[in-house]
Amino acid sequence: MAFLADERLADGKAVDAEMLRNLVQFMRMFAEQCHHGKEEQYLFPALTKNPVPHTRRVLKTLESKHRRVHTLTNGLAQAVSGYVLDPVAGREPVATIFRDIAAFYPRHIWKEEYLLFPIAKQVLSPSEQEEIGRGFSDIEPEIGSDVHHAF
Numbered sequence: 001m002a003f004l005a006d007e008r009l010a011d012g013k014a015v016d017a018e019m020l021r022n023l024v025q026f027m028r029m030f031a032e033q034c035h036h037g038k039e040e041q042y043l044f045p046a047l048t049k050n051p052v053p054h055t056r057r058v059l060k061t062l063e064s065k066h067r068r069v070h071t072l073t074n075g076l077a078q079a080v081s082g083y084v085l086d087p088v089a090g091r092e093p094v095a096t097i098f099r100d101i102a103a104f105y106p107r108h109i110w111k112e113e114y115l116l117f118p119i120a121k122q123v124l125s126p127s128e129q130e131e132i133g134r135g136f137s138d139i140e141p142e143i144g145s146d147v148h149h150a151f
């Protein structure tokens with residue numbers, strides 16, 4: 001959705017304000033509240049109980065990257081508000097924040113896939129993994145299961 005909006009902005013076309021507001025909601029609720037909530041409330045603490053040597057460094061990095069997502073989300077919300085008020089002047093800030101978000105995620109995902117998950121596989125027992133899974137299931141109703149499903 002963001003890439004589609006970015007292409008339209010680059011072509012000088014208008015982007016539906018409702019879609020932009022939905023993107024802000026998606027970042028706030030799905031990425032931050034739900035996804036980061038699962039990681040920070042359940043996965044990260046479980047890994048610090050029985051850490052492999054570089055765990056704390058990896059977790060510190062990922063926590064700081066989650067704070068970066070928070071900053072990007074606030075930037076997106078601000079850019080979208082500006083776009084709604086003035087779609088011509090507001091175009092460039094929205095396009096810029098989309099590019100920042102697009103540039104951020106591949107490396108963040110790489111770090112979780114190739115630094116965090118191998119640690120998790122190494123230190124978490126099957127029962128600990130089940131416990132974390134139950135924690136994850138508790139988070140989804142907090143944003144509303146229907147909202148989660150809709151995202």
Ligand SMILES: [Fe+2]
Pocket residue numbers: 035036039062066112
């Ligand atoms: Fe994360």
Ligand SMILES: [Fe+2]
Pocket residue numbers: 035039112
């Ligand atoms: Fe993640």
